[in-house]
Amino acid sequence: MSSKVLTITLNPALDKTVTIEEFVSGGLNRIKAWRTDAGGKGINVAKALKHFVVDVASWGLTAGHQGKIVTEQLTGLGIPGFFIETEGETRTNLKVYVECTQETTELNEAGFTVSRKALHEFIERYTDAVRNASIVVLGGSLPPGVPDDTYNTLIEIANRAGARTVLDADGEPFRHGIEAVPYAIKPNIHELEALFNETFQTDAEIVSAARRLTGKGIAYVSVSLGAEGSILVSETEAVRAKPFPIVPLSTVGAGDSMVAALVYCLLEGKPLVEMARWTSAAGTVTASKPGTEVCTLAEVEEKVSKVTIWPL
Ligand SMILES: Nc1ncnc2c1ncn2[C@@H]1O[C@H](COP(=O)(O)OP(=O)(O)OP(=O)(O)O)[C@@H](O)[C@H]1O
């Protein structure tokens, strides 16, 4: 197994997206349409990278019947996968899209409980695989049974093997992961604020928080701001990206598409300003698509020039 990019999803999901006209709290809500997609952050990154014609494999943990549905979907998309089976069932994450507000509300389950044996086996196989990977993407929550410092362990292994790592996580797993100095990270503003236990009101405050991270050796910090766009920071540059207008259909996977575009730009050796354009275009295109459907290369290429960029 020697894919150029390896994406890791330790807590995959079957994303069930339901569409309702308006949300009646405490009342009956009739579902107009629904769909299911293979989900989980690393899996979404792999889906987008496959569209970008990058040599990518999707690795992780799985369980039960729903896990089979997820891995079969990946096979159907032509994405090579390796998932260690554990006991229990892969979670269903419910995404509710309300038409009248154009907002998506997410209800994510905790996931299966992972045995020490399954995690140990995964780490052993991962240690072999990263030797042949150029970039490793680690994303999403950790399921019960997986210690909070697992991203730290996986990033250290990748760093030792000479692979660049990109981390997109939240809370304690994110905090521990950062200590291992990943090459790039993509927190949304809430994740960045939680990391520092501070709120940031201005772009300058966000850049200064990101610089505390580049100061530790992280090469790129991409902070996503939902409909407001994003800020990309390196040790020497900072760029603000404002997306073109869209009708949001589901923002699920928008952040993951940014990660995929970041990886694509790293592989292509694009400069920081181009990275900011590509990541913003990718996230925004995905936010305009239903369910956990991600952007294609042609869609992103068409929109890259529509992103407004300015230096900070
Ligand atoms: N309503 C919107 N209109 C335009 N662009 C959007 C909208 N929502 C998201 N985006 C685009 O998607 C990017 C990522 O969005 P967001 O900050 O919500 O990421 P996230 O919280 O990591 O998402 P997720 O974890 O669901 O993938 C934004 O930077 C922006 O480019």
Ligand SMILES: O=P(O)(O)OC[C@@]1(O)O[C@H](CO)[C@@H](O)[C@@H]1O
């Ligand atoms: O519960 P986690 O692991 O933090 O996030 C899982 C998830 O919300 O992330 C993806 C979107 O980024 C979805 O496909 C998936 O359901």
